Amino acid sequence: MSNFDERRALEGLRKLDSQTIGSIYDQYFSEVHRYVRYRVNDDATAEDIASDVFMRLLEAVQKNQGPQTNLKGWLIATASNTVNDHLRRQYRRPIEMLSESMSDDSPSVHAEVDSREQNRTVQLAYAKLTPEQQEVLALRFGQGYSLEETAVYMKKNVNAVKALQFRALAALQRELGEVSHE
Amino acid sequence: MNDLKYYEVLEKCLLDLEQGADIDTVLFRYPDLAEELRPILEASVKAKRMIVPAPSSDVVRRNRARLLQRAAEMREGKVKPVSRGVWLTSLRRVAVTLIILVLVFLSGTGLVRAASTTLPGDNLYPVKRTWEGVLVLFTFDPQAREVLEVEHENERLEELRELLAEGRSAEVDFAGYVTSQTGTEWQISGFPVVISDQTRMPDQPVGIGAAVRVRGQTQGDGIVIAERIELLPAGAILPEVEEDESGFEEENHEGQNPQIDDNSNTGSGNDTPRVEDTKTPESESEPESSGSGSSESESNEDVFNGTVDSIDEQTNIWTINGLAADVSNAEINGEPVVGSTVKMEGYYGADGKFIVKKVEFVAGGSGNENDSDSNNNNSNDDNSNDDHGDSGGGSDD
Numbered sequence: 001m002s003n004f005d006e007r008r009a010l011e012g013l014r015k016l017d018s019q020t021i022g023s024i025y026d027q028y029f030s031e032v033h034r035y036v037r038y039r040v041n042d043d044a045t046a047e048d049i050a051s052d053v054f055m056r057l058l059e060a061v062q063k064n065q066g067p068q069t070n071l072k073g074w075l076i077a078t079a080s081n082t083v084n085d086h087l088r089r090q091y092r093r094p095i096e097m098l099s100e101s102m103s104d105d106s107p108s109v110h111a112e113v114d115s116r117e118q119n120r121t122v123q124l125a126y127a128k129l130t131p132e133q134q135e136v137l138a139l140r141f142g143q144g145y146s147l148e149e150t151a152v153y154m155k156k157n158v159n160a161v162k163a164l165q166f167r168a169l170a171a172l173q174r175e176l177g178e179v180s181h182e
Numbered sequence: 183m184n185d186l187k188y189y190e191v192l193e194k195c196l197l198d199l200e201q202g203a204d205i206d207t208v209l210f211r212y213p214d215l216a217e218e219l220r221p222i223l224e225a226s227v228k229a230k231r232m233i234v235p236a237p238s239s240d241v242v243r244r245n246r247a248r249l250l251q252r253a254a255e256m257r258e259g260k261v262k263p264v265s266r267g268v269w270l271t272s273l274r275r276v277a278v279t280l281i282i283l284v285l286v287f288l289s290g291t292g293l294v295r296a297a298s299t300t301l302p303g304d305n306l307y308p309v310k311r312t313w314e315g316v317l318v319l320f321t322f323d324p325q326a327r328e329v330l331e332v333e334h335e336n337e338r339l340e341e342l343r344e345l346l347a348e349g350r351s352a353e354v355d356f357a358g359y360v361t362s363q364t365g366t367e368w369q370i371s372g373f374p375v376v377i378s379d380q381t382r383m384p385d386q387p388v389g390i391g392a393a394v395r396v397r398g399q400t401q402g403d404g405i406v407i408a409e410r411i412e413l414l415p416a417g418a419i420l421p422e423v424e425e426d427e428s429g430f431e432e433e434n435h436e437g438q439n440p441q442i443d444d445n446s447n448t449g450s451g452n453d454t455p456r457v458e459d460t461k462t463p464e465s466e467s468e469p470e471s472s473g474s475g476s477s478e479s480e481s482n483e484d485v486f487n488g489t490v491d492s493i494d495e496q497t498n499i500w501t502i503n504g505l506a507a508d509v510s511n512a513e514i515n516g517e518p519v520v521g522s523t524v525k526m527e528g529y530y531g532a533d534g535k536f537i538v539k540k541v542e543f544v545a546g547g548s549g550n551e552n553d554s555d556s557n558n559n560n561s562n563d564d565n566s567n568d569d570h571g572d573s574g575g576g577s578d579d
Contacts, residue, residue: 016251016257025246033221047237051245055252072199101557119233126232132473141229154370162189166222167191173225 006071015059025054028072031143032079038142039083039134041123049086053079056097076139076153084131125175133168140165191215195223301341301399303352323504328419335421339371342400346373349402357420358387369394371421374405382410391503393418416506416535484536485527487544490520500538502526507536516543 004027032053037046056078060066069076126134132154139150151161159170191212198208209216256353292315297306314334321327338356345352358371366377375396377383388394393414398406414420488502500508500518507526516524518541528538 014520016253018253022246022250022532023251025249029242029245033237035232037237043235047241047245050237051248054245054249058249058253058256115233118228119231122228126229137229141226142232142234144200159189162193163185166189166192169222169229172229173221176225176228177546181400 010067010069010071012058013066016061021058022073024057026073029054031072032075035076035138035143036079036083038138039088039172041127045086048126049079049082052082056082056142067079070152073153076143077155080135080153084135087134121176121179122172124179125172128175128179129168132164133171136161136164136168188215192219192222195219196226199223199227249344270470300353301345302354303350331419332422335419339373339421340372342406345400346404346406349404351398351402352400353397354400354406355395355397357393357414357418359420360390360392360394368408370394374403377408377409377411381408384411384413386413388413391505393420419563436546460529484529485525487523487525490522492517492523493518493520499535502536505536507538509538509541512538512541513539516541518543 004023009020009024009027013024031048033046033050036053037043037048040046040049053075057066057075091126126137129137135154136150139145139153140147145153147158147161147165150165151158152163156164195208195212199205203219205227209219212219238537293306293309297309297313300307300310314337318327318330318334321330335357336353339358342354342356345354356371356373358373360368360370361372362369368375368377375398381398388411393416395412395414396406396408397412398408398409400406412445479565488505491504493500498508500509507528512526512528516522521545525542525544525545526536526538527540527542528536530536
């Protein structure tokens with residue numbers, strides 16, 4: 001992982017070099033998938049979108065429209081746009097049932113049920129936030145990115161991200177209260 | 183505490199939580215904000231704990247293989263650099279274009295319809311004129327185009343009539359024949375037009391019977407102040423003038439035929455060539471006498487007197503009072519001399535040329551206007567009696 005050289009990766013990517021593309025995938029797929037999965041709350045959709053992000057990367061490179069310097073930034077930004085498109089389409093349809101596919105490595109059945117219930121509540125509340133609020137929470141708390149990194153990916157300044165983060169958390173808390181009363 | 187400082191404190195608290203501190207410990211440093219910050223920090227903990235299952239190794243492997251296969255296809259040129267959404271995008275673009283075109287068409291036709299009743303000076307009037315231009319432009323049949331242009335000229339007169347009736351002042355332009363000239367007050371297509379010092383006049387003198395285009399300004403008192411008078415060439419498109427509104431004495435006007443009228447030249451005293459229009463009523467038509475063999479209407483035959491300006495023996499085109507007259511098939515009685523006054527019988531061709539059936543020299547070739555006037559008195563046209571009631575007196579000076 002530490003051997004990954006982004007500049008060389010970009011050069012190899014432009015040549016559609018298999019080894020380079022494989023290493024880029026290995027380096028970033030999990031991160032992109034985590035971001036997408038945090039936001040869409042559905043395994044199959046998350047897999048499709050994460051996979052689509054990398055396909056788009058190849059197409060963009062072939063059209064000379066790919067990333068020039070920041071590969072990870074390009075991937076996260078593309079993932080964000082793709083998720084937003086997906087959510088827009090989803091908003092037009094009836095609300096789907098939330099995924100029940102949770103981690104199955106809980107220590108006990110009770111703990112797992114409890115954990116699932118809590119997680120489901122947070123996911124329901126999170127799903128009610130605006131796309132921008134969802135994005136800032138996904139980047140900051142899903143991905144663990146710093147304020148500065150988040151600001152770069154969201155194309156905002158740090159103060160704007162701070163304010164957005166505060167509003168997103170306040171909205172999440174509010175929605176959590178509403179969801180738990182439902 | 184202002185918002186920015188509040189956000190700063192929140193960020194510090196979040197970092198502390200990130201380092202492993204619990205919420206109570208973090209809030210202990212900010213007791214005055216603890217109540218407000220607690221729910222926010224609790225939400226952040228929940229957001230961070232939201233379980234996101236990692237992709238299975240199978241998912242990772244499968245998608246990796248697909249990606250590398252895709253890259254290989256691209257390298258081999260099997261896959262064109264076209265995104266999968268291009269077809270959808272193209273279809274969407276076509277659909278949007280069609281919708282825009284339909285909207286433009288509908289709004290356009292609505293606009294044109296709304297503009298159709300406007301008058302000069304109205305906001306939508308330019309739309310009306312532009313639409314007329316477009317219609318003419320896309321009318322390729324010459325006859326249909328001519329009809330259209332006459333319609334538009336008629337519309338100009340109709341607009342002028344409405345403007346004057348309403349007492350509105352507006353810029354107008356219209357075409358027609360000069361039917362009378364009394365000092366600076368002229369009648370053109372039956373409308374009173376005042377010539378001022380500022381009026382731009384053509385180089386050639388404008389006489390009664392001349393086809394002109396007037397650009398000017400309507401006034402509240404029912405007149406048009408001319409800003410510019412242009413002489414129109416023979417064959418120019420002119421409006422149809424209704425008899426009762428034109429001030430013409432003749433009857434049986436038709437199409438674009440110039441209506442030439444002698445309105446007695448009262449007070450004009452100038453060298454304006456005066457033309458007597460003895461537009462023949464139907465009783466004077468001589469359909470059997472046509473020798474031209476033309477298919478053009480001969481039921482609207484005209485008889486008028488005029489002065490011969492020029493004679494072209496090669497083309498058989500004479501110029502009478504500025505009008506081109508084709509004497510190719512004419513019966514000519516007398517010796518053709520420039521300056522002489524002739525009585526001509528014939529009709530107007532589609533090209534505006536007067537097709538002469540019969541020429542009669544009613545006076546010697548003096549070329550003198552006075553002779554012309556005196557000859558006018560010789561006209562045997564009953565309809566011209568009123569017109570010439572004072573012409574003799576005015577012409578003997």
